[in-house]
Amino acid sequence: MSWISAARGARKMRLVGAVALVSAVLTPVATSAPSASADTAPPSIASTSYPKFVESSSMRWRGTHWSATPSFRWTPTTTAGVAKYQVQTWHGKRRGSMVGMDSLGSGYQSTVANYPASRTSVAGHIYSGDQVCRRVRAVNSAGTVGRWSGWKCSYAPLGTEEFEPGYGFDNGVFDYYARNNGASNNPMRSASYLAKGVRVKVRTGPKYGKARILVGSTLLGTVSGYASKSGYKVVTLQKSANLTGAIKVRAISDDSRPFRFVGLWALRATAPLGSSRVVTWRSPSELWPVTDPVESSDTTRPKMTGFSLSPTFPTTRNSNGFYSVKASWRGSDNVKVTGYEVATKHGGSTSYYDGGSGATTSTSMPVIVDWAGSATCHRVRAFDAAGNFSPWTSWKCSHAPLIPISDWTASAGPAVAGKAWTSVRMLDDYYHRPARTRDRYSAKKLRIQYRVGPRWGRAKVYVSGTYFGTINAYSSTVGTKWVTLTATREAHERIRFVPVTTKDVLIGKVFVIPDPAKNLPPAPTRG
Known part of the structure; x- marks a missing residue:
């Protein structure tokens, strides 16, 4: 069996057990009877602390979700004889309860996490709108466990995602x-x-x-x-x-x-603490090449000779309702390129997150870019029959624009040059507020279309409270322009246009560009 066939088999086994739902009853564990070992019995936990309510100012945008990391702390009666501490986590989500959140990570992985005796605090994630409860117990070197402390719970405020x-x-x-x-x-x-x-x-x-x-x-x-x-x-x-x-x-x-x-x-x-689901989550493995590598003395890596994804900013949907985008690539090898691995990531409503990868023998493919404000990105590498890979190409992205009027809370602006525009000065549906998007986006850059002429004014552009720049639409000549505004950091919220003159500003299509440096896993399941 080749190494790649073995890897495929292991991948199937992992995917079969990717998500396990097991009923668990979280009743306190009593202290075991003292053993004949000379080891000191584990101490009890004298006290614990956990902020009951996380303030809004402590919440941070993580690229796919809002969360905070309040510290759960404990004090033992004595540290003598303690080999480790165990922390159990209960996660109260929107519609139910669960255990299994890794105490330091952002996924749902382990029911009980172990920490060395020198550790007396953990600071795991708590997501907006959720409740996290933790308790702790000590274990000595003989494996005897102490009693659980009482549960301490912390609540996070509901954010705009909830x-x-x-x-x-x-x-x-x-x-x-x-x-x-x-x-x-x-x-x-x-x-x-x-x-x-x-x-x-x-x-x-x-x-x-x-x-x-x-x-x-x-x-x-x-x-x-x-x-x-x-x-x-x-x-x-x-x-x-x-x-x-x-x-x-x-x-x-x-x-x-x-x-x-x-x-x-x-x-x-807190009654559901006694009967909660246990959730184990594992991400799928990498997709292997389409053919097994052959025994060969060839160690020369292929090269990528070309890669394009266009258009970057499409503005017209095709007959199927999608924006027509095409990815094309070429590679070369000292013997022969046998296939290509194409990786994907998505962004717009979040920072870019991993969309997986696939192997193909083709040198092109159509790309679906559909939802307003979304982005789809790809990169490619070639491989040969001996299992040698080329370096990855750089990421290339295509974006779907936000549409005037339909994606904004403001009323329609005047039709100009046969097209609809979003009016910055119009009163919107939310009590005389400046024009803003109906949905929320993660953006490092915004590419904005607007009308210019002697009758138009200026407007500031924000994503939530992050300032991106000012559009000056005043001009002695009449026409349409594009501008790209860049913030000092990626922001996540509604995109807003705030007028700074009495003259109107007409906004056309807007492209949302997340921070390309961020490549994140999908947001945790919130149901």
Whole structure:
């Protein structure tokens, strides 16, 4: 059997067990009876600490998701005789509970993680809108385990990836307005959650009003942000048992007094700690070449002689509704190139993440670029019959544009030159806010089409609070221009145009370009 055939067999075995769901009951483990060993019995855990609520300011965008890394700490009664500590993690997601989150990673890998006796803290990821609980026990060199400490839980606030604003307005990643415009209550709502209530940090002052907060159809209560002086207050509303449904914030004051909150945490009863799913996740292995290498003295690596992916910025969909993009490549070898490996990564709504790879004997392929604001990237390397690989080519990407009007909250601008444009000065659907995208994107660069002429003005461009640049559409001549704006760092949120003149600015197609230096795994499963 060749090495590659063996690798293929191992890959099949890994894929069969890629995801295992096993019911587990997490009851505390009692201390074993002291052994006859001279080894000192393991100490108990004197105390543990874990921040109960992660503040919005501690959350960071990781390229595919929001998370924070609060420290879970413990103090043993004594360190004498301790060989290691074991930390168990319980993960409360949107609609259920699970164990198996690796205590230092971002995947769901191990039920219990082991740490050396010198370690008395871990700082694993907790995702926005989720709850993470941890407990710890000591193990001595004879293998005798101590009692588990009690569970300590930490909650992260719902971010824009979990809390869709509906008809409200998100002023930032964790900062929202809810308004009553007279026609409807404009509720802001999350995806479906398992929660007994919420903790909400409310902005207070003379210009703020009231809102009702619900989980599904169950009213938790009414919260008022009105106060004679500006400030903040924290309110907790909850029932005795978990509820299932969307978390809703429904403004009940008139338009002049919005309800504003800068953090909302979903609270859940800890009863599910006793019966949670155990999830083990492994990524699939690399795809091997299409043919097994032959026994050969050939050690010369092939070369890539050409690679193109075009167009980079398509603007017209084909008859099938896709943007027509084609990838082509060529390689050479001292004997013969027998195939090519083509790798893929995607971006737009996130930073670039790995899309896998495949082997082919072709020298071209069509590329599907479809969703507005998305990006698809490829790179290629050649291999020969002896199993020698060329170096990878550089990544080349093609992007699907954001479409005027349909991908923005603003109303339609005037038709110019037979085309639709997004008006920066138009009032949008979210109470007189500047034009912004309906969806959220990760961007390091933005390539923007706009009209120029004596009747147009200037607008600043942001992704959330990150400034990308200013468009100056004023010109003595009339026409269309393109500009590429680059930020100092990749930002993730809605793209916004903020006018700085009384004259309008008309925006055409916009291409979103994530940071090419980031190549990330897909976001964790949030269901």
